[in-house]
Amino acid sequence: MSQNLMWNVGKFTYQQGLDKPIHFMELKDFILNDSLDFSHLFYVRSLRVKTIESDMKDAGLMNWIEGCAFRFIAETLYDLWEHKLFDNPQVHITEISPGSGMTFEYLKYLRESKSNSFDMHYKAWGPEKYQLKFDVLHVRDDYAFDYVAVEHIKPLSKEVTQDTDILIVNHDQWLQSDEGGECDVLNCLQEVEKPTLMAVRVTIAEESEVATTVRGKEVILPSLPRVLELCGQKDSDSCYRYFSHFDKNFFLPSGGSEIGLLLLYTVGQSIQLPQFNHCLSYERKSCLK
């Protein structure tokens, strides 16, 4: 049975020491999403342009950024490159559900901050409404990119992985955004033959579970054991890293199992990065402790 809740999002003003607000100003959802995305993007860009790095630091923003997977995705991809995953001098990267391009921006930062680094061509597959933002925010940077606007990211067509060296499935961003459609990670794992890097919000339950985000988005969270089992069967060298209770308040409490972030790569080679484990080594008990 459904539970009725009343909700809002905005600025609550309290007289110090009191619990009851004296004022509330609603923040519009669309402005809020952009605010957090853009601030995050410009924070990363400020890391690239060191002179204004300190201007962008805000404790609340830093705390919020910790609840996003972009940095983990970019760092993992970079580490895979350092472990000689790619043969080509220019790495072709495709990301599904890129938001305003934070993974892209982190990759630029990593590339520029290392002395021996890679060249990249980045391609994004995302909803049409992000296209203009993405284009405007990245067009003046000296990096090749394409943005392919799609109505829904399912089903994955061959076109998505054509000419790409690695596919990023950013389920975390899809889940946090107001994008529609369905980001079916199990389908991706089954269908995609190319090296794949995924950031997935999962439940540790044996089966997938329904969860509701604070933005009112109802989603089916894949089962961690199921994803790892499937991944291990497909590629015995695939590896994962699990972040327990990652950004857990983003979901409304519903009595379901623990929710966390799964970072996963299956690349057809035996590369085990620090802090990652082989999918086949997963023991259910380890998460349930």
Add this chain to the structure above:
Amino acid sequence: MTENFVLTRFDPCPLSQENVLDSGSDSKALIAMDVRSKYYFVDDKGEFFHEYEIPSNADIHNCGGYVDKIVKYRDPALKQYLTEQGVTDEAFHTDRFPILATRSPQCDLILYRLMMFVKEHSDKDKISLFDLGCTVSEHWDFLNLLIDVGSRGQEDAATLMTYYGLDKSQMLLGVSRLMHDWVEAEHFNLLRADGTDFDFADHFFDFSLTIGVVNHVARPKEALAKLIKATRYAVVAVIWVTLDEQGYESFTHSLLPYYCFTLKELQEIGSDNGEGKWYITDYVPESKGSQQKSLIGVGTDNTSELGSLHLLYTSLEGFAKQQKLVLLEDAVFS
């Protein structure tokens, strides 16, 4: 998929009739306040259910709205539309680009016309603009579009203008710099200060622009006076006023002091600090504004008298006549 929750939006703290800061305390200055931004959920009995904190820094919230304006202004489709339609009043009211009918582009349109008027009637080849409370310099971008389209690609903001943006937010100025990193620094100046703490010689700027900022600086009347003195031709401004005979003090949702001018104060500041006159281009009562609960403590009794005036302070009478502008002193508020 079965639905776990049915969500209904509600107002967790509706406006009361009276100013809540006036009830129970004689001094607003002694009340210490905290601001928290969050998603907030209660059950059908009104009991707390869940909350999710998000950053509370107003600069971060502003970053979304203002950068989004730049994104829209830089849309190639908008440039193509204005190139085809021309920079006309009619072109600014279209369902294709609703942003054109909003406050900022309307103010920029007046400013653009003023610039073209002065350019036509003088030998100036460079025009200086002071943007008081510039945030991420989104006005630069829209003026850039109008200048580019209006000149058929012969000029742009970087060639026509020397821009001075002032804001107290280091973060927003940082974003502005990142979004305009190709514009020569000589013609794109950013200054960090409170909106009162600037000192320029009289008539240092050709034009000035301020959208609501003089209402929430440290010393509002002083800031407006300095802005008028520092400007040679025209100040384009949006200023929140009260139609009452006494100025109105409050706080913004970011806990900044806020002052609503009286019409009489505007007239006095204008006549004491320059040769120009106030003209009115629009008036939006607070009850019809897009963000009606932006002021803390204001009750419904007060909001009926508050509103935002879109104004032009100028000594260019020829321009006012050409545009058929109405003097503020002749305006009737119903």
